[in-house]
Amino acid sequence: MKLTILGASGHGKVVADIAKLNGYDEIEFLDDDGSLSYCGRYPVTGKCMQAEDVRNDLFIAIGNAEYRERFMERFSDKHMPALIHPDSIIADDAVIGDGTVVMAGAVINPGTVIGKGVIVNTCSSVDHDCDIGDYVHVAVGAHLCGTVNIGNKTWIGAGSTVSNNIDICGGCMIGAGAVVIRNIDSPGTYVGVPVKKIKPDNGRLMTGSSR
Numbered sequence: 001m002k003l004t005i006l007g008a009s010g011h012g013k014v015v016a017d018i019a020k021l022n023g024y025d026e027i028e029f030l031d032d033d034g035s036l037s038y039c040g041r042y043p044v045t046g047k048c049m050q051a052e053d054v055r056n057d058l059f060i061a062i063g064n065a066e067y068r069e070r071f072m073e074r075f076s077d078k079h080m081p082a083l084i085h086p087d088s089i090i091a092d093d094a095v096i097g098d099g100t101v102v103m104a105g106a107v108i109n110p111g112t113v114i115g116k117g118v119i120v121n122t123c124s125s126v127d128h129d130c131d132i133g134d135y136v137h138v139a140v141g142a143h144l145c146g147t148v149n150i151g152n153k154t155w156i157g158a159g160s161t162v163s164n165n166i167d168i169c170g171g172c173m174i175g176a177g178a179v180v181i182r183n184i185d186s187p188g189t190y191v192g193v194p195v196k197k198i199k200p201d202n203g204r205l206m207t208g209s210s211r
């Protein structure tokens with residue numbers, strides 16, 4: 001099976017590793033940085049827009065949620081698989097959207113629905129009955145307790161915890177190590193234990209590099 005991965009970054013490298021474990025034996029990257037010839041052991045064969053001509057399965061491995069959404073919409077006619085690391089634990093009835101990656105050590109418990117283009121990063125957990133919107137990133141080691149709802153394009157920072165029965169709206173950046181114990185209903189950057197809003201925008205999440 002052949003897979004083209006858009007985004008030759010560190011994240012892309014991890015995605016390629018999982019893709020190989022999912023049975024893709026021919027992998028190539030596309031990236032707009034012309035100086036890149038390899039990502040890990042896989043070749044960078046062209047620029048992002050060349051995805052238009054690709055007949056393989058396609059995966060968008062871009063950390064920035066805005067760019068990830070843009071490319072997934074742009075190439076919505078392609079088949080974009082969900083990539084699941086075999087050493088993650090996923091409940092039988094959990095729903096995982098297209099173009100989502102679930103990394104090693106992640107746990108997704110029963111009744112949970114994960115949208116499209118989501119990153120469930122290494123050793124994170126999403127407990128029972130959670131609803132995770134499109135293009136969300138649950139970063140390394142973050143934990144969502146039961147019945148948590150996360151809006152589109154929110155970033156849950158590395159090592160943070162969201163208490164049970166919490167709603168977080170779309171477009172939020174939750175800082176590394178944060179603890180969320182109350183609902184968040186306006187976009188922005190939130191840090192600390194318990195979290196406080198420090199910025200009305202989500203900084204790098206929306207305006208950072210495409211990689």
Ligand SMILES: CC(C)(COP(=O)(O)OP(=O)(O)OC[C@H]1O[C@@H](n2cnc3c(N)ncnc32)[C@H](O)[C@@H]1OP(=O)(O)O)[C@@H](O)C(=O)NCCC(=O)NCCS
Nearest residue numbers: 121139140156157158173174175176177189191192198203
């Ligand atoms: C929250 C975050 C996005 C803020 O980044 P930023 O907008 O560049 O903010 P700054 O670095 O200017 O920090 C602003 C203030 O918040 C504080 N702050 C930043 N991140 C913090 C965090 N995670 N926890 C507590 N305080 C934090 C800073 O110390 C600074 O305080 P000061 O004004 O008193 O000096 C970033 O620090 C963060 O936590 N990113 C998450 C990274 C991550 O999860 N990576 C996962 C990869 S898998």
